[in-house]
Amino acid sequence: MSGKESSKILLFRKWDTSNIEISDLGLQRVISLNPSMVIPVSFGRHEHQRLKKAEVNVIERLANKLMRFGKKYAKNTGRMGGKKAKALNVVKTAFEIISLETGKNPVELLIRAIENASPNEDTTRIVYGGVVYHVSVDVSPLRRLDLALRFIAEGVRESTYSNPQMIEEALAKEILLASNNDMSSHAIKKKNEQERIAMSSR
Numbered sequence: 001m002s003g004k005e006s007s008k009i010l011l012f013r014k015w016d017t018s019n020i021e022i023s024d025l026g027l028q029r030v031i032s033l034n035p036s037m038v039i040p041v042s043f044g045r046h047e048h049q050r051l052k053k054a055e056v057n058v059i060e061r062l063a064n065k066l067m068r069f070g071k072k073y074a075k076n077t078g079r080m081g082g083k084k085a086k087a088l089n090v091v092k093t094a095f096e097i098i099s100l101e102t103g104k105n106p107v108e109l110l111i112r113a114i115e116n117a118s119p120n121e122d123t124t125r126i127v128y129g130g131v132v133y134h135v136s137v138d139v140s141p142l143r144r145l146d147l148a149l150r151f152i153a154e155g156v157r158e159s160t161y162s163n164p165q166m167i168e169e170a171l172a173k174e175i176l177l178a179s180n181n182d183m184s185s186h187a188i189k190k191k192n193e194q195e196r197i198a199m200s201s202r
Contacts, residue, residue: 009036011059011107012092015099020108024115026141030054031111039088054142058114059107061145063087065153066171094171101176113178117151117187118144121198136198147194148187152178155186 011017018035022028032055034040040057053061066087095106102109119139126133139147152174159170177185183192 009038011038011040012095013038015095015105015107017107020105020111022111022115024118027115027118027145030141030145031058031114032056033058033107033111041084041088051142058110058145058149059091060088062110062149062152063091065149066090066156066167068153090168090171093168094175097168097172098175101172106175109179110175113152113175113187114145114148116181117178117185117191118148119191119194119198120144121195123198123201134201136201148191151187151190154190158186 008016008018016035017033020033022031034057037057040060040063042056042060046052046056063084064087067082067084098104098106098109121136122139122143123134124137126135152171155174156167156170159165159174160167174185174187178187181188183189
């Protein structure tokens with residue numbers, strides 16, 4: 001192994017993120033794969049800065065979404081609320097499961113899953129003359145990424161609720177299904193449902 005290769009920083013000291021290509025042109029500027037981080041933690045430096053979350057590592061953003069396991073109106077409570085280290089360990093273990101099952105780089109499969117699960121259309125409400133209309137609108141790249149990560153986290157939460165299945169296994173399964181554009185994936189179902197509603201509101 002050359003000195004250059006041995007000094008390369010790997011995510012969780014296992015996976016190289018420097019050569020992963022993002023094929024979706026719209027998401028290229030908002031998916032951050034900082035190759036100089038072993039553990040993706042930004043300590044909230046992006047807070048209170050508009051659109052700065054686009055520079056936060058996408059692995060950290062997935063872990064942040066997994067921390068929202070509480071009640072409907074108190075999302076950061078419950079068994080995962082605020083437990084950042086636990087969420088990162090869940091992501092790390094899920095990546096190890098994916099790597100064992102497929103032999104591929106799990107970070108690349110996560111990017112494919114995000115590309116497949118990010119909706120292109122949404123609906124918004126327009127009030128005109130006292131009447132509410134639902135109108136189809138295009139989704140910005142940053143919101144597309146937000147929604148894709150939310151759909152993946154929602155699928156993990158629903159599949160592990162009142163279920164003996166481990167959260168790591170559920171996350172690995174959801175990422176694999178979404179990366180293959182499989183209709184049994186919760187994220188793909190939610191994306192198709194949202195785009196179908198938007199299409200009917202054109």
